[in-house]
Amino acid sequence: MATSKKSGGLRDLLEPMYSVIALLFILVACVELCDAAAAVDVYRLIQYDMSGSPFGSRFAALNHHASSLRFPPGADLSRTVLIIPLRELNITFVREYITQKKPLGGLLFLLPEVLSFKHGGNKQVHEKEKMKKLLAELEQLLVNSNIPYPVYFAFENDDIDTVLTEIKKNDAMGQPATATTGGYKLVIPTAEPKKVASPTITNIQGWLSGLKADGDANQLPTIAIVASYDTFGAAPALSVGGDSNGSGIVALLEIARLFSLLYSNPKTRGRYNLLFGLTSGGPYNYNGTQKWLRSFDQRLRESIDYAICLNSIGSWDNELWIHVSKPPENAYIKQIFEGFSNVAEELDLKVGLKHKKINISNPRVAWEHEQFSRLRVTAATLSGLSVAPELFESTGGLFDGRQYVNETAIFRGVKLVAESLARHIYGHQGKDVQIFADESSLAVNPAYIRSWLDLLSQTPRVAPFLSKNDPFVMALKKELADHADEVNVQHENLEGIFTFYDSTSTRLNIYQVASVTFDLLLLLVLGSYLIVLFCFLVITTRGVDDLISLFRRPPSRKVKTA
């Protein structure tokens, strides 16, 4: 009994000791990671499989030496990371490296700080069009290739600029950084990227009921206004999609707000139901829209008069396009187009009509209205883009930040759509009545547009990385609930041909390392210093004879034994 008590007491004493020792170990292990020359936030290139074929950058961890573009020709780059600032980017060089599968340790692209939504703010971008074109080309190249090494994006800042100038200086002297010549080492210690398990797409719909006259047994006709809210880009942590499709979301919310004001009073409630849809899965052939429509009741689907899809209405100057898949001679299409044109004339802007036939056998869905048309619902897409985008084009890429969206364009677009819809609902076609006039209580609110646009330009929205209860999705739902009578959320799985991998943003540590030769040299110097010190001390304290005798002892022993 006594011994167990004693051992218990000893154990109690040792327990805090164990925690202290453990703490000490953790401290010792952690502290060595915090001494980098620079630490930068970096964003990884997207990694995905489409129908089993791998695309994007397949690795995340990085532990190689850094080099700039001025490396000596013929150098072996298989264990080097190339740091390429955007202004020095030569797209043919990168394309050559990727398509010819030349070995490379990694790529780090430096984007100008103005594009950063955390620090760039609202500064003006120089040479907007050139940068947009370059970034679009780079993005298309990277997203459609299978790259067997890590590719990262970072924003330029003072630290990394000084590091880059140093690296350029070293490279100019013909010394690429390797283990024996020192230089800078880039380290990203992340684990291997894992698949995102069953990515969900969330569709949010809001319903505004129209005024049903007593004794009217038939269902009221419905008009649908739809916009997709998710994005896709080369760097998913940076895909904020200001224009594609932030502008569409903002416009939809503002239209919902205006019509909810009108519908709140039974005297001004129209005889049409309004269905607002914020769909996900846009970049993936509007997969979300398809699933949303398929979930509709047959009667509801048949009651939809027409649907207006909003896509990229934030960066146009004077001309908007209405894209349709039914031929322009169709009576309904004519009606819609005339309605829009009349309002457009009054607002001093142009609206053009573009017809693109659907090919049922082709799985590619370029516009959202095509999903409606495939289910025989009249629909059109209003867009600032004149040409149908290819797969993963115009889905919110690297350049699509706050600077590329124009609030005035969205303002005018909202006015156009709202007026046209109102005239159709209240039967004022052809009449010169301004329902949403400026300075009235129903005026389009530029502050509302601006604040939502600012929020959207800081929120990356790639669908596989948005969880079911993502705060942004909840915020959209809440906002729509403020304006609509009834809000429903539908969770679906993204169609199986796409698989995504995680690890989208991390921290890069840049270390300045000394070469192995330096360490060896230092060891040599120190060794000789200690030997000299030893000899000096022996000579001064014991005399030279002692020093010589130190070296003579082994032979004298041999003589003795012999």
Add this chain to the structure above:
Amino acid sequence: MTMFHFFNCAILTFGPHAVYYSATPLSEYDTLGTSIKAALVYLGTALVKLVCLATFLQVSENDGFDPYQELLKALIGFIDVAGLYFALTQLTHRNISQNHKFQAVGLGWAFADSVLHRLAPLWVGARGLEFTWDYILQGLEANANLVLSISLAALGSLIWLRKNKPKTLIPIIYACAGIVATMPSITSYLRRGLGWHFPKVVGFELFTSLVMAFISWQLFSACQRPST
């Protein structure tokens, strides 16, 4: 190559102590016990100094040179001298000649100082990937400290252990001892007041340590002449 760098800096910082012990007659007379006792006395002195500093010193916001604080630090530094006195006189040594006693005490003192002040930063910092010159400079500083400690121990033994000294040399001995004892204050003044960089300060320390070692060697041999 980071453990390699740590190994290099470690042998620069602690190697000379081991070399000094094995090269001089200290190893023949087996004075290890004396050195260890001196090291323990240093630990005790360091603790007392820590408590005094914590009690009396105010933490200044800027890194400038505050004369009053530095004076206080120098006064507390004299606790070092008291500790050295204790080690030289009070510890019961075996019958070792005075010549070797001060060397053993100085060696133990300097080794404890190096371990306490330089081992932890070396372990934490030199093993990282990032390369800086700091740890090599720290090693050189440890070398200078070794020489200074041995000179201080020599002068101390002259002051407290040797009874018959030539009268003319006594003020010189006390003056040199004073200079060596206040070396920490002088270096901190150089670093903070004059803003010297670390390499310059280390160079100054090395130079002065060699000069003081030479002077104390001359003084020691001068005092030894009457007894031989």
